[in-house]
Amino acid sequence: MLNRRASSAKSKSEEIIKALSLKPGQQIADVGSGGGYFSFLFARDVGREGKVYAVDTNKGLLDFVRSNSERNGFHNIITVFAEDSRFSLMNEKLDLVFLRNVYHHLPNREIYFSNLVDSLSTGAKIAIIDYDGRGKWSSHRLFCHYVPKATIxxxxxxxxxSLVENHTFLPEQSFLVFSATNNENNQNQEEALL
Structure with missing residues (x-):
């Protein structure tokens, strides 16, 4: 029930996973993990050597993820309670931070992501999927649960x-991937992606 929308064909979850090019041993934060649908897909792909941090502000959802991960033998999923949309992983370095339909909920987004850079490994990426306001009668648009791609x-x-990937296969959402390395090559690549 909790993962029904994320697992629907319209969500294109396997295409998203393929686009992220995950590797065994990576450390991933699934920010706003909800029922953990993507956390479980990440855990499958990073294997026993990798770790997936299911991060959420809802303790009930984290309990759900924890019990399902134990029941299904996923020992590489760690639940993290994020108070006020902030979280700490102590000294862990992340290879990927993934946010799906969460970006529009974050307050002070520039500060949030500026503070996150110390938790990233060299070459780490931030993948942001969020509704972008397309669709005249979209409930996401009606309730302002979206952020235009240009704003992100x-x-x-x-x-x-810097923007390093711009995927366009989602019908109502932008799918943008960023890198913390802000050099001239990334800026030129970003211009080519737009």
């Missing part, structure tokens, strides 16, 4: 990130 790019630039 601008805010991430302010936070010190």
């Amino acid at each position: 790019i601008n805010e991430m630039n302010v936070a010190g990130y």
